[in-house]
Amino acid sequence: MEKTMMFFILLLIIMIAVFNLVSMQVMLVNEKTSDIAILRTLGATSGMIMRIFLIQGGLIGTMGIFLGAMFGIVLASHVTAVVNLLQNIFHIQFISADIYFLNYLPSKLLWSDVWHIVSVSLGLCFIATLYPAYRAAQVQPAEALRYE
Amino acid sequence: MSSIILSAANICKSYHEMNEKITVLKEVNLTVHSGEMIAIIGASGSGKSTLLHILGGLASPDSGVVLVENQNMATMQERQRCHFRNRYLGFIYQFHHLLPEFSILDNVCMPLWIGGVSSEHAKNQALDMLERVGLTARRKHRMAELSGGERQRAAIARALVTGPRCILADELTGNLDHATALNIVSLMKELTRETQAGMILVTHDLSLAAMCHQRYTLRSGELLIVE
Ligand SMILES: Nc1ncnc2c1ncn2[C@@H]1O[C@H](COP(=O)(O)OP(=O)(O)OP(=O)(O)O)[C@@H](O)[C@H]1O
Ligand SMILES: [Mg+2]
Numbered sequence: 584m585e586k587t588m589m590f591f592i593l594l595l596i597i598m599i600a601v602f603n604l605v606s607m608q609v610m611l612v613n614e615k616t617s618d619i620a621i622l623r624t625l626g627a628t629s630g631m632i633m634r635i636f637l638i639q640g641g642l643i644g645t646m647g648i649f650l651g652a653m654f655g656i657v658l659a660s661h662v663t664a665v666v667n668l669l670q671n672i673f674h675i676q677f678i679s680a681d682i683y684f685l686n687y688l689p690s691k692l693l694w695s696d697v698w699h700i701v702s703v704s705l706g707l708c709f710i711a712t713l714y715p716a717y718r719a720a721q722v723q724p725a726e727a728l729r730y731e
Numbered sequence: 732m733s734s735i736i737l738s739a740a741n742i743c744k745s746y747h748e749m750n751e752k753i754t755v756l757k758e759v760n761l762t763v764h765s766g767e768m769i770a771i772i773g774a775s776g777s778g779k780s781t782l783l784h785i786l787g788g789l790a791s792p793d794s795g796v797v798l799v800e801n802q803n804m805a806t807m808q809e810r811q812r813c814h815f816r817n818r819y820l821g822f823i824y825q826f827h828h829l830l831p832e833f834s835i836l837d838n839v840c841m842p843l844w845i846g847g848v849s850s851e852h853a854k855n856q857a858l859d860m861l862e863r864v865g866l867t868a869r870r871k872h873r874m875a876e877l878s879g880g881e882r883q884r885a886a887i888a889r890a891l892v893t894g895p896r897c898i899l900a901d902e903l904t905g906n907l908d909h910a911t912a913l914n915i916v917s918l919m920k921e922l923t924r925e926t927q928a929g930m931i932l933v934t935h936d937l938s939l940a941a942m943c944h945q946r947y948t949l950r951s952g953e954l955l956i957v958e
Contacts, residue, residue: 617826618830621824621830622830622841622845623789623813624787624789624816624822625816625817625822625841625842625845625889626813626814626815626816626817626818626820626842626845626846627813627817627845628809628810628813629809630810631845724784724789725784725789725790728780728784728789728824729780
């Protein structure tokens with residue numbers, strides 16, 4: 584029960600990141616409209632344009648997920664020590680045995696959780712790049728080159 | 732008599748905006764022969780860019796047929812049309828110059844890469860072309876480091892590197908001083924003679940138009956020869 588809740592909370596956080604990725608990519612596509620149009624005049628197909636933005640978005644997403652997973656794994660496997668260290672530095676007791684029956688923060692890294700989160704993030708990130716890439720592929724060169 | 736590179740017959744185009752019909756082109760006819768450079772003059776909004784886009788297959792006319800090297804782009808599949816554009820046509824614009832993230836050399840390689848030419852071949856061809864337009868020393872620079880005239884030279888190199896049969900240039904000297912503009916147009920003229928391609932130059936400058944083999948003016952939707 585708690586685990587499912589946690590999973591949904593995490594999912595929400597990932598969704599926010601994904602929306603960030605979408606809006607960033609859409610902005611990039613808008614900014615690059617005339618460059619896209621120029622590539623089309625040079626004979627690039629809409630498929631090529633789509634691929635450029637899929638690869639770009641995919642790379643950013645994959646890099647972020649990789650870095651995030653690394654950081655998360657390191658933190659999760661040392662969180663007990665980290666909390667103890669913080670308690671010593673600031674001379675406070677976050678976790679007192681009177682309340683929690685424990686005087687340390689327990690943590691166990693489950694690789695299955697890591698795989699779950701990483702694969703869901705990768706999937707969402709791929710879906711997130713589809714829409715901006717599709718928009719890029721739909722740029723009409725004759726329209727885009729009228730302005731400026 | 733040299734062969735016909737591009738022919739347009741009875742091109743009509745109108746836009747509908749807020750229930751109002753704006754007729755831009757009325758039965759436009761145009762023929763460009765190999766090695767010929769023609770100028771299209773016309774007031775702003777007369778439809779010059781629209782005509783160039785239709786000739787280059789970037790926009791479709793309401794009626795009429797455009798043939799480039801006897802092939803009709805309108806009847807092609809999208810992929811085939813892109814491939815045709817890559818091989819047979821070159822576009823040059825006033826403002827949309829080069830891709831700012833790439834070096835001049837990479838910019839000139841771009842149409843070859845798109846056409847699937849191996850990178851070594853592309854580089855050699857691009858270097859030859861850059862030498863032809865006098866930009867060899869600038870090959871590693873970015874667009875931002877070049878002057879307006881140099882940028883247009885690079886754009887010319889990019890348009891011509893694939894050996895296209897027809898070049899469509901939309902006000903390519905629009906923001907250059909007169910001497911540089913003359914220089915660019917004479918370079919275009921030399922290249923037209925060397926490559927025996929067809930060249931269509933849209934311009935506002937009558938003295939530049941005077942350097943072309945044939946002059947047309949676009950007025951209220953009609954393309955007329957200027958004697
Ligand atoms: N997509 C469009 N929708 C509606 N009207 C359009 C569209 N494209 C062009 N027009 C109209 O067609 C006319 C011709 O436009 P075009 O850009 O071809 O002119 P131009 O001769 O190239 O002008 P300039 O010298 O300023 O570049 C203009 O009145 C323009 O408003
Ligand atoms: Mg125009």
